[in-house]
Amino acid sequence: MNDILELYNVYLYVDNLVLPKDIGDKKLNEYIALKPKLLKAIGLFFSRINENNVFEIVKDVKFDYHEDLLKMLSEHKCYDKITSNIMLQALSSSKVAVSSILANKQIVRQYDQDIRTLVLLSAENAEYIIQKHFEKNERQDIHLPQSLAKEDVGDLLERYINSADANPNYLQLIARSRPIPGAGIDDKIKLLAKQRYAEWNDNFFKKTKAACYLRLK
Numbered sequence: 001m002n003d004i005l006e007l008y009n010v011y012l013y014v015d016n017l018v019l020p021k022d023i024g025d026k027k028l029n030e031y032i033a034l035k036p037k038l039l040k041a042i043g044l045f046f047s048r049i050n051e052n053n054v055f056e057i058v059k060d061v062k063f064d065y066h067e068d069l070l071k072m073l074s075e076h077k078c079y080d081k082i083t084s085n086i087m088l089q090a091l092s093s094s095k096v097a098v099s100s101i102l103a104n105k106q107i108v109r110q111y112d113q114d115i116r117t118l119v120l121l122s123a124e125n126a127e128y129i130i131q132k133h134f135e136k137n138e139r140q141d142i143h144l145p146q147s148l149a150k151e152d153v154g155d156l157l158e159r160y161i162n163s164a165d166a167n168p169n170y171l172q173l174i175a176r177s178r179p180i181p182g183a184g185i186d187d188k189i190k191l192l193a194k195q196r197y198a199e200w201n202d203n204f205f206k207k208t209k210a211a212c213y214l215r216l217k
Contacts, residue, residue: 001057004045005065008072011038046076051086054078058090066100074106084111088118102128105143112145119145120152126160129153130170133185134177153184161192171197 014031049057061069070091073079079087088111091101098118101107108115119125132142157174160166174193179186 001061001069002065004042005061005068005072007038008042008068011035011042014038042072043076046072046078049073049076049078049082051082054082054086054090055093059093061094061096063095066094066096067103069094070096070100070104070107074104079107079110084114087111088114098122098125099128099142102142102144105141108143108145112147116145116147116152119148120156123156123159123163124165126156127167127170129157129183129185130173133180133183134173150182150184154186154189157185157189158192161189161196166196166200168197168200171200 014035058069073087087107088101101115101118119128128142129144132144161171161174171193174185174190175197177190179190181187
């Protein structure tokens with residue numbers, strides 16, 4: 001699979017003419033003439049992916065190719081012919097991150113219910129909801145499954161805010177932002193985040209003060 005995804009990137013370079021400036025017309029035309037052959041080879045490869053071989057094919061895909069992998073699986077209709085349970089397990093075997101999956105609109109739409117389950121598995125995934133609603137211009141697009149109800153979001157955010165691993169920057173962001181009740185981010189969540197951030201802030205300064213005291217002794 002890595003070789004095919006590398007081939008796909010070669011195709012993109014040629015298609016977008018990202019080539020050496022001093023390349024001659026003859027060489028340029030030779031590269032352009034390769035495009036149909038590259039597409040044919042890539043299409044043939046993906047057409048052969050099925051539920052029986054997807055684990056073996058996907059398991060060792062390099063991190064840098066994860067986005068391309070999800071895109072090509074979508075373009076070649078692999079999500080239509082492979083059940084969500086098998087595909088998501090295969091992607092997990094290659095350590096494809098939840099963030100990468102949520103960045104691909106087609107897989108989220110196709111595997112809606114199972115991706116809802118995936119999102120709710122870990123409180124840490126609440127960070128993607130925070131990013132989507134409060135950092136819209138900072139990161140890649142995040143697509144949430146339609147089946148993820150506002151009650152799900154509220155519960156996930158509450159678990160995250162109460163967890164030991166909650167990022168204080170995100171706590172502060174929720175506390176300072178306007179509530180979005182329709183998305184499950186209501187005044188209760190906002191207040192909880194404000195309280196947890198205040199608690200973290202107090203503990204931080206207590207630890208800092210104690211550390212300074214010990215250094216001065």
